[in-house]
Amino acid sequence: MGQPHHIxxxxxxxxxxxxAYFLVQNELLQEETTVTLxxxxxxxxxxxxxxxxxxxxGAEWHRPETVDLSQVSFDLHRELAERYAGETKWGYRAIETYVSVHSSPAHLQNIDINLSLPKVQSPTHWLPHTSRVVPKGDMSSTxxxxxMFLTKHLCAETLRHPNAALxxxxxxAVTEKNGAITGVVVRREANGVTEAVTLPCDCLVLAAGPWLGKLATQLLGPEVGRSLDxxxxxxxxxxxxxxxxxTAHAVFAKIEMGGLPDENEPEVYCRPDGTIYMCGTAGPDPLPATADKIPVSHEALKKLHSEARALTPILWSENGAQVxxxxxxxxxRPARGRPLVGKVKGIQGVWVGGGHDVWGIVQGPGTGKVISEMILGLETSADVTGLAP
Ligand SMILES: Cc1cc2nc3c(=O)[nH]c(=O)nc-3n(C[C@H](O)[C@H](O)[C@H](O)COP(=O)(O)OP(=O)(O)OC[C@H]3O[C@@H](n4cnc5c(N)ncnc54)[C@H](O)[C@@H]3O)c2cc1C
Incomplete structure (x- = not known):
């Protein structure tokens, strides 16, 4: 079969x-082929x-089926940053990474965080002395x-191609003829009016993140939906x-002080714009129908703020910190426990990239590159055989 005409x-x-980016960048993409996001x-x-x-x-971070994809994708991040000045455009930089345990000084004596690497003095001025710090990654591996800026940049670069559209x-829904997909029905707003348009399509890529299972069921039926859950x-x-x-550090913290209940393990990233990003708190709300209706749990945010307070005084508002x-x-979250990357079985011309859980940013560029290569019938840059849907 030849190349598709409408992706x-x-x-x-x-x-x-x-x-989309790696498709339009590939010189083997036929001139007349359209790529629509x-x-x-x-x-x-x-x-x-x-x-x-x-x-x-590296294998200390990733499960065996995704080690190669992560390696290729990690390198692509660096190449993209070098090509497009990602250091200034999306804050790309190599960093050092630590695991740190924060506890009361007495309690700290008894903690063994059970890593074979040597323990070091806090490498940063902003982590307090009541912490035990262990190196976890250096500038070659983290x-x-x-x-957001990287994703928007990749989209903008894609749209420079004459046959690309957003x-x-x-x-x-999809339209079909003789078992092959011929179009994708899209509902959109135009001048205050809702309309349905059918985009021509002979090659469909499902990249709907946490909505993937629902979307696959809606477009392709319950059996495919279950296989792409x-x-x-x-x-x-x-x-x-x-x-x-x-400083240029990421810290995987374990906080056992300040009267906090158990399970306080925020991830803490210093960003080049002078901010600290902290995450790690789950929430109770089910997935909303669309990304513009995402709720926040005030309890979950309160917990994160308590952890920030226990972590370091530089994050206290009375010390000038601003939220x-x-x-x-x-x-x-993939039901089968590992991402889905490749051709969907049993239907002509459908591909999937999803279910990357906590690693979608590092694995995103590599996943896109591999799917683009599969669509164009090329050998893939990473071994994703263990991720076939
Ligand atoms: C708090 C948090 C921190 C994280 N930190 C990291 C990190 O440090 N490093 C890392 O590697 N990963 C991290 N991740 C994971 C990473 O963010 C995800 O794995 C990744 O963003 C998933 O990308 P995606 O493109 O598959 O999905 P998404 O980013 O969810 O995009 C899916 C898109 O599909 C659209 N869509 C859905 N249905 C439809 C439809 N019917 N029609 C049209 N559009 C549709 C949605 O609007 C959405 O824009 C983190 C995740 C969270 C929640």
Whole structure:
């Protein structure tokens, strides 16, 4: 079979935008082939706009089936940053990463965080002395980015291609002929009126993040929906700007002080814009129908603020720290426990990239590249055989 003529990608998160970007960048894409991103809300409206942006490679971070994809994708992050000045455009930089345990001084004597690496003095001025710190990643294996800016950049680069388009609207159904997909029905608003348009399509990519399972069921039926079962798990984050200058560090903290209840393990990322991003608190709310209706749990935010307070005085408001953002988004949780990357079985011309859970930002560019290569009939840059749907 030859190349498709009309490629439609549903979902403009990091996976969808990366897929579109690597398709239009590939010189083997035929001149007349169209690439259309369909996004229900806005570019990076889901987790790709609100994630921490921590990037890591290696078997100590990733499950065996995704180690190769993560390595390739980690390197792509660096290449993209070098090509487009990502350091200034989306805050890309290599960082050092630590695990730290925060406890009362007496309690700290008895804690063994059970890692074979040597314990070190706090490497940063902003982590207090009542912490025990263990190196977890160096500048060759850990990095960071600001995912919303990266995702939007990939979309903008895609749209420079003459045959690429972004349609803001919700994919509702597909049209078929003789078992092959011929179109995607999109509901969109135009001049205050809701209308349904059918986009021509002979190659469909599902990249709908936590909405993937629902979308697959709606478009392709319950059997396919079950095989692509990805749902959403709510997670909160806060962004605080302290008065002090920060260092290039990510810290996986375990806080056991300040009268906090159990299970306080926030991830803490210093960002190059002088803010600290903290996440790690789950929430009770089920996945909403669309990304513009994401609720926040005030309890979950309160817990994150208590953890920030226990972590370091530089995050206290009385020391001049300002809360910049309080937000929630949904992790794309795959029912089978590992991402889905590849061709959907039993239907002609349907591909999927989703279910990356907590690693979608690091694995997003690699996933997009691999799907673009599969669509164009090329050998893939990463071994994703263990991720076939
Ligand atoms: C708090 C938090 C912190 C995180 N931190 C990190 C991190 O530090 N590092 C890391 O690697 N990963 C991190 N992740 C995970 C990462 O954010 C996700 O795995 C990744 O963003 C998923 O990208 P995606 O493109 O698959 O989905 P999404 O970003 O969710 O995008 C899916 C898009 O599909 C659209 N859509 C859905 N249905 C339709 C439809 N019917 N029609 C049209 N459009 C539709 C949505 O509007 C949405 O824009 C974090 C996640 C959370 C929640």
């Amino acid at each position: 439609v990608i549903i979902g403009a998160g990091i996976v969808g935008c990366s897929t 369909v996004e229900g809300t806005e570019v990076a409206a889901g987790a790709s706009g609100y994630a921490g942006g921590f990037l890591a490679k 990095a960071q980015c600001m995912p 349609v803001i609207g919700r994919a509702m 990805v749902s959403g798990s709510q997670a909160h984050s806060i962004v605080i700007k302290p008065k002090e200058d920060l 910049v953002m309080e937000q929630a988004c949904y992790l794309p």
